[in-house]
Amino acid sequence: MKIETRQEEIIRVAAKLFKEKGYSAVTMRDLAKAMGIKAASLYNHIKSKQDILKTIIISLAEEFTEGMLQIQASNENCIGKLNRIIELHVKISNQNIYGMASLNNDWMHLEEKLEYYQQLRDDYENDFRKILETGIASGEIINIKPEVMMFSILTTLRSLYLWIPKKEDINLDELSHSLSQILIKGINK
Amino acid sequence: MKIETRQEEIIRVAAKLFKEKGYSAVTMRDLAKAMGIKAASLYNHIKSKQDILKTIIISLAEEFTEGMLQIQASNENCIGKLNRIIELHVKISNQNIYGMASLNNDWMHLEEKLEYYQQLRDDYENDFRKILETGIASGEIINIKPEVMMFSILTTLRSLYLWIPKKEDINLDELSHSLSQILIKGINK
DNA sequence: GTCTATATGGAGATAGAC
DNA sequence: GTCTATCTCCATATAGAC
Numbered sequence: 001m002k003i004e005t006r007q008e009e010i011i012r013v014a015a016k017l018f019k020e021k022g023y024s025a026v027t028m029r030d031l032a033k034a035m036g037i038k039a040a041s042l043y044n045h046i047k048s049k050q051d052i053l054k055t056i057i058i059s060l061a062e063e064f065t066e067g068m069l070q071i072q073a074s075n076e077n078c079i080g081k082l083n084r085i086i087e088l089h090v091k092i093s094n095q096n097i098y099g100m101a102s103l104n105n106d107w108m109h110l111e112e113k114l115e116y117y118q119q120l121r122d123d124y125e126n127d128f129r130k131i132l133e134t135g136i137a138s139g140e141i142i143n144i145k146p147e148v149m150m151f152s153i154l155t156t157l158r159s160l161y162l163w164i165p166k167k168e169d170i171n172l173d174e175l176s177h178s179l180s181q182i183l184i185k186g187i188n189k
Numbered sequence: 190m191k192i193e194t195r196q197e198e199i200i201r202v203a204a205k206l207f208k209e210k211g212y213s214a215v216t217m218r219d220l221a222k223a224m225g226i227k228a229a230s231l232y233n234h235i236k237s238k239q240d241i242l243k244t245i246i247i248s249l250a251e252e253f254t255e256g257m258l259q260i261q262a263s264n265e266n267c268i269g270k271l272n273r274i275i276e277l278h279v280k281i282s283n284q285n286i287y288g289m290a291s292l293n294n295d296w297m298h299l300e301e302k303l304e305y306y307q308q309l310r311d312d313y314e315n316d317f318r319k320i321l322e323t324g325i326a327s328g329e330i331i332n333i334k335p336e337v338m339m340f341s342i343l344t345t346l347r348s349l350y351l352w353i354p355k356k357e358d359i360n361l362d363e364l365s366h367s368l369s370q371i372l373i374k375g376i377n378k
Numbered sequence: 379g380t381c382t383a384t385a386t387g388g389a390g391a392t393a394g395a396c
Numbered sequence: 397g398t399c400t401a402t403c404t405c406c407a408t409a410t411a412g413a414c
Contacts, residue, residue, distance in 0.1 A: 006397085020297070021213075021297060021298075022211055022213055022294070022295075022297075024210075024211055024213035024214035025212075025213035025298065027388080027389065027390085028389080028390060028391080029388085029389085029390095037397085037398065037399090038398070038399060038400085039390085039391085040391080040392080040393095040398080040399070040400080040401090041397065041398045041399070043390095043391070043392075044397055044398075045397085048390080048391080049390070049391095105211070105294055106211075108209070108210060108211075109210075109214065142370075144367055144370055144371060145367055147356075148364070148367045148368065148371060149371055151345070151348070151352045152345045152368065152371050152372065155344055155345050155348035155351070155352075156340070156341045156344050156345055158348075159340070159344035159347075159348070162344070163340045163344075167336075175337070178333055178334055178337045179337065179341065181331075181333055182333060182337060182338055182341050183341065195379085216406080216407065216408085217407080217408060217409080218406085218407085218408095226379085226380065226381090227380070227381060227382085228408085228409090229380080229381070229382080229383090229409080229410080229411095230379065230380045230381070232408095232409070232410075233379055233380075234379090237408080237409080238408070238409095
């Protein structure tokens with residue numbers, strides 16, 4: 001277990017506060033209080049409030065991009081790839097519950113990195129859509145509008161951060177499996 | 190078509206801004222600018238910023254509660270009730286896209302009405318869960334953890350506001366039908 | 379019903395002592 | 397690495413003229 005730097009601690013605590021109230025409603029004074037120091041002291045470790053948000057969101061977005069690249073490169077079939085996507089979301093969401101809230105709800109408050117984030121998200125969705133379309137073309141999944149399918153699956157996966165913390169004894173493999181049944185059996189011929 | 194009062198117009202425009210940036214990031218000056226007046230003038234029509242949020246969220250939450258009561262009182266079977274719930278979400282989301290964003294993302298910024306909102310939401314989820322449990326008990330739907338099922342269906346329905354505006358030529362019946370296929374066929378024996 | 383002017387408080391961030 | 401003190405700006409909201 002790597003020792004957490006003070007900067008990492010600030011980012012971790014900030015993400016927790018951002019999940020509860022959203023980026024805009026959390027003040028540097030709130031964050032300092034949660035850290036047990038004064039607001040001015042935060043600036044010895046971080047550049048700005050915006051920089052905290054950027055770090056939280058971009059690292060997560062890049063993790064998803066990386067995961068999607070590996071899934072694309074695999075030679076599984078369409079359903080196999082969808083299962084890998086489910087596992088990817090379960091894994092990342094469980095590792096960073098608080099950060100996922102910012103990724104989902106506070107991305108619009110990014111400043112310089114906004115366009116970069118949007119590009120990553122658009123690419124991710126396009127890759128996802130392509131997997132569904134391939135599955136439809138090959139007859140592997142039913143022929144319902146891929147947009148509606150993607151919307152349904154992706155919004156469920158994107159909301160995992162809200163739901164995982166409520167389960168006391170979470171078994172990640174079991175959760176992935178249940179989600180797979182519910183999300184995929186419905187579109188599997 | 191009822192004529193919109195100035196107060197209703199403010200609430201409608203506020204909801205639109207809240208959807209884009211969230212309640213906390215929208216200032217009364219932003220809202221005034223969008224209305225073409227000065228911030229101070231808003232207070233001739235509304236009591237406070239908080240009051241705008243309360244109006245948006247509570248009216249929607251009560252609409253869902255009312256809808257759920259009717260569905261419960263109907264004598265449809267479990268799948269029929271689930272389809273009615275899908276239609277309820279599609280209808281309300283389509284009627285009030287902007288308000289749905291506040292309901293989903295800004296409820297935690299409610300002040301006096303926070304507990305009331307939480308009660309309505311908890312009741313709604315309990316009613317939903319009961320429908321699923323009844324369906325499992327009667328063998329109408331598959332026996333997967335009802336929590337995961339509810340989570341999956343409800344988060345999809347709650348995110349409709351993000352997705353409906355992207356479809357130019359939206360046919361509500363068709364959308365409800367597609368969602369029904371995707372969300373229910375997966376849990377239908 | 380809208381305006382200008384203003385009250386009051388709190389935001390993000392920096393300087394410089396310890 | 398943390399503190400106190402402070403800068404500057406902007407937030408919600410009110411008072412009172414037109």
